Amino acid sequence: MPSDNPRPDVTWTSLPGPVPIDHAWVDGTLWRALAVEWRSAGGEFVALWGSDERPAGLGFVVHAVFICARKWRWISLRAGNDDPRFPALSGLFPAAARQERALFDLLGISCDARDTRPWLRHEVWGARDFPLRRDFVAGAPPVSDEPPYPFVSVRGTGVHEIAVGPIHAGTIEPGHFRFSVVGDEILRLEERLGYTHKGVAKRLEDISLLDGGALAGRICADSTAAYAGAYAMAVEAVSACMIPPRALWLRALLWERERVANHLGDLGALCQDGGLAFGHVQFGLLKEWWLKTHRQLFGHRYLMDAIVPGGVACDLDSTATALLDAECTTLLEATRRLQHIIDDHAGLQERFLGTGRLDETQARALGAVGLAARASGLSYDLRVLSPSPPYDTLKTRIAIRTEGDVAARVAVRFDEIYESLRLIRAILAPLPNGPVRVPCDHLEGVLGLGAVEGWRGPVVVAITRAVNPKSHHVHIHDPSWHNWPLLERAVLGDLVPDFPLINKSFNLAYSGHDQ
Numbered sequence: 314m315p316s317d318n319p320r321p322d323v324t325w326t327s328l329p330g331p332v333p334i335d336h337a338w339v340d341g342t343l344w345r346a347l348a349v350e351w352r353s354a355g356g357e358f359v360a361l362w363g364s365d366e367r368p369a370g371l372g373f374v375v376h377a378v379f380i381c382a383r384k385w386r387w388i389s390l391r392a393g394n395d396d397p398r399f400p401a402l403s404g405l406f407p408a409a410a411r412q413e414r415a416l417f418d419l420l421g422i423s424c425d426a427r428d429t430r431p432w433l434r435h436e437v438w439g440a441r442d443f444p445l446r447r448d449f450v451a452g453a454p455p456v457s458d459e460p461p462y463p464f465v466s467v468r469g470t471g472v473h474e475i476a477v478g479p480i481h482a483g484t485i486e487p488g489h490f491r492f493s494v495v496g497d498e499i500l501r502l503e504e505r506l507g508y509t510h511k512g513v514a515k516r517l518e519d520i521s522l523l524d525g526g527a528l529a530g531r532i533c534a535d536s537t538a539a540y541a542g543a544y545a546m547a548v549e550a551v552s553a554c555m556i557p558p559r560a561l562w563l564r565a566l567l568w569e570r571e572r573v574a575n576h577l578g579d580l581g582a583l584c585q586d587g588g589l590a591f592g593h594v595q596f597g598l599l600k601e602w603w604l605k606t607h608r609q610l611f612g613h614r615y616l617m618d619a620i621v622p623g624g625v626a627c628d629l630d631s632t633a634t635a636l637l638d639a640e641c642t643t644l645l646e647a648t649r650r651l652q653h654i655i656d657d658h659a660g661l662q663e664r665f666l667g668t669g670r671l672d673e674t675q676a677r678a679l680g681a682v683g684l685a686a687r688a689s690g691l692s693y694d695l696r697v698l699s700p701s702p703p704y705d706t707l708k709t710r711i712a713i714r715t716e717g718d719v720a721a722r723v724a725v726r727f728d729e730i731y732e733s734l735r736l737i738r739a740i741l742a743p744l745p746n747g748p749v750r751v752p753c754d755h756l757e758g759v760l761g762l763g764a765v766e767g768w769r770g771p772v773v774v775a776i777t778r779a780v781n782p783k784s785h786h787v788h789i790h791d792p793s794w795h796n797w798p799l800l801e802r803a804v805l806g807d808l809v810p811d812f813p814l815i816n817k818s819f820n821l822a823y824s825g826h827d828q
Contacts (some may be wrong), residue, residue, distance in 0.1 A: 320484055323347070325386075330550030331561075331701040332764050333388070334378075334385035338522075344390045345400045348377075356381030357693070358406035358680055358766075360794075361413065363392070363420045363779050364786040365447045369811075373397035373422050375789070376775065378762070383698060387762065387775070392422050401426040408680030408795045415507075419445040419514075430463060433507040433827075444515055447784075458553050467501050469494035475809065479508045486823035490812075498809040502801045509827040517787040522756060522776065529774065529789060533825035534615050535578075538564075538571040539767030540825075541620040543755055543774040546763025547787075548622040551776055554753040558745040560624030561702045566637075566740045567625070569733040570652065572768040573644070574603050576726040576733075579820050583723060584655065586814045587664040595651055599644060606640060624750030634741045641734045652727050665720035669815030671803040672717050679802065682795045683770020684818055688725045689717035695766035707739055717803075719818040769822065770791060791825030 323343060325335040339347065340360035359378040366374045372394040379386045392399045401424040403410035414432035416422050421443040423429075436459055443449060466474075472495055479487035487508035491694070493501040513532055517525050526548070530541035542564055549556060577600040584592025604614040611619045611627050619627050629637070655661055676689035686693040696709040712728030761776040770792025778785040796819060804815050 320347075323629055327758055328387070328762065329553050329758065330740060330763065331370065331546055332385060332699065332762055333548075334387055334429060334762050336387040336389065336760055337360055339388050339390055341390065341400050342522075344377075344388060347386070347388060347654075348379075348400075348402055348405050351379050351381040351386070352405045354381055357682075358402065358408055359385075359771070360773050360775070360788070360790040361402060361409050361416065362775070362788040362790070363397075363416050363422050363445070364788070365420060365445060366777070367394065368447060368784055373420060374777070375399045375416070375744060376777070377402060378773065378775065380699065383763075385699065385762070387760070395746055397422040397518075397802060399424050403427070406680055407622075407678065407798065411798070412794060415600070418437065419443060421446070431459070433510050434459070435507060435510075445786075447518075447671055449515075460567045462505060464491050464505075465501070471495045471497075472500065473556065479505075488823055492812075494809060497810065499809060499812070501802045501805050502812075504797055504801060506797065506823065507827050509823050511828055513789065513828040514787060516656060518785065520776075522551070522785060522787075523754060525787060526621055527618060529787075530617055530620070530791060532828050533791060533822050535575050536767045536769065536772060536791075536822070536825060538567040538616045538620055539765045539772040540774075541616075542568060542580075543763040543765045543772045544787075544789070545620055545767070547710045547761040547774040547776045548756075548763075549753055550761030550763065551756065551758035551778055552622075552753050552756050552761075554623055554751065554755070557748045557751060558702075559628075559747045562740050562747045563627070563629070563749060564620055565703050565707070566737060567611070567619055567734050568765060568767070569740070570603070570607065571616060573730050573737075574600055574607075575768045575820075576730050577648075579817065580651075580655075580726055582817050582820075583665075583719070583814065584661070586817050587661045589655070589658060589661050592651065592655060592661075595647075599647055603640075603644070606636070610637070619670060621750065622750070623753035626750065627747050629744070636746065638738055638741055641738050645731065645734050645799045646729055648727065655723070662720065664811070665723060666718060668719045668807060668811050669803040669818055670716070670718040671799055673715065675802055676717065676799065679799055680795050681799055683766070683792045684722065684725055684729070684768070685796045686770070686798055687711060687713045688721040690715040693770075695764055695771050699764070701764075703740065707736055709736065719814060722818040767792065769825075771797065772825075789828060791822050791828070793821040793823075793826040796821050797826065 323337050325337050327502045357380040361377045363375045373392045375390045403426050413426045418433040450637050475492040477490040479489040489505040491503045526544045529544035530537040579598030582595045673690035694711045696704045712725045763774045765772050773790040775788045
């Protein structure tokens with residue numbers, strides 16, 4: 314059904330699903346014009362990706378999703394067959410830059426961007442090998458003749474470089490950080506990621522859409538409910554599946570519990586990096602207690618396989634809901650006591666206040682999302698900006714700070730824990746009766762999108778499905794794509810020893826970014 318159309322030269326089609334989104338096929342001129350229009354109107358760039366639709370006669374296709382005036386817009390551009398190209402978006406939306414580079418690495422689709430360095434190519438594919446093309450055949454990595462990655466160098470009296478990673482001393486995933494410093498002061502930070510690229514999108518092409526949720530939920534283990542939920546919503550959109558109300562409310566319960574678990578873990582890690590081991594231990598105990606309840610009631614500490622296309626795979630009885638309600642009361646009291654200790658700890662506050670500052674202007678210009686955006690004064694939360702059921706009735710209160718430093722990101726975490734506990738109790742009180750899952754196997758639609766405000770920010774899953782011949786492509790987008798560049802800006806002028814603290818205050822995903 315055509316939607317309201319402010320431009321007569323664009324034909325919009327409303328797609329089914331809990332995320333109300335309009336889609337249009339555009340040419341290169343309209344692609345650019347719409348991006349300019351939405352940028353001028355304060356629109357948000359969400360994601361950019363491509364798909365090989367040559368089997369369906371469409372050639373290579375580039376897709377982009379935006380939110381403008383609370384409306385989701387998905388535009389698709391046929392980029393050609395032999396030398397696919399599209400107009401770059403990074404000049405308007407800097408968050409698109411690395412996604413443009415990854416698009417070429419994976420599909421060989423070029424654009425007129427300023428930065429065309431490889432992003433995901435770590436000497437494992439040949440120069441003309443593009444792994445997301447349908448005719449790509451995996452094999453032994455070729456002997457690479459690529460030159461070393463061209464990091465940007467900073468020159469001047471007393472300037473030297475510190476290379477950190479990609480392998481780190483701690484048990485974290487690999488990422489390379491190249492610091493240019495004078496003494497201990499950071500003049501520039503340049504990141505390189507992609508070391509944990511696992512080929513998830515390629516693997517999902519060989520898995521049925523109904524079975525792919527198990528893999529989607531394992532891309533980034535600390536956000537499994539968000540990933541599985543967004544994936545399920547996208548599948549439900551292409552199948553026009555109506556989810557039972559009880560399942561919708563239980564999904565929201567799982568998303569809020571996942572948010573609380575991660576904020577507890579991060580607050581403990583921030584205490585550790587700031588020199589307060591007591592806080593690390595106390596928050597660790599609270600998180601462990603919370604995760605044990607996950608295992609007891611939902612079958613897995615990290616909520617694996619709890620959300621599935623068609624609903625959820627678990628249910629709660631009255632005893633379980635009473636346990637969850639009481640747990641919220643206990644956690645609220647314990648967290649408030651710990652916040653008072655942290656706020657009154659002069660040494661910790663000296664490390665937090667003013668460190669790793671990203672002001673609102675910088676955050677807006679770089680396209681910040683999620684927690685990082687809200688700590689810098691931006692009211693960006695899909696639970697409010699584009700609420701799907703039951704958030705459209707829960708009336709989420711956005712946790713926001715304006716200082717943009719480590720202290721602000723700590724404060725947002727506390728506020729979000731308290732709000733999530735309120736939401737959990739609000740979900741449990743009127744939990745609808747009825748089934749928790751329905752069949753979801755009538756895959757008739759061509760396009761589907763799901764989006765969940767995960768604890769880091771929006772997790773987006775888009776499905777493009779060619780009916781003849783039958784094939785599909787699944788694009789999964791993590792908010793860390795937007796927020797990793799923020800870290801490069803936030804550390805400027807700070808000291809090298811503060812980097813672990815600043816980095817942890819963002820706590821961005823490697824696996825979610827690299828997939």
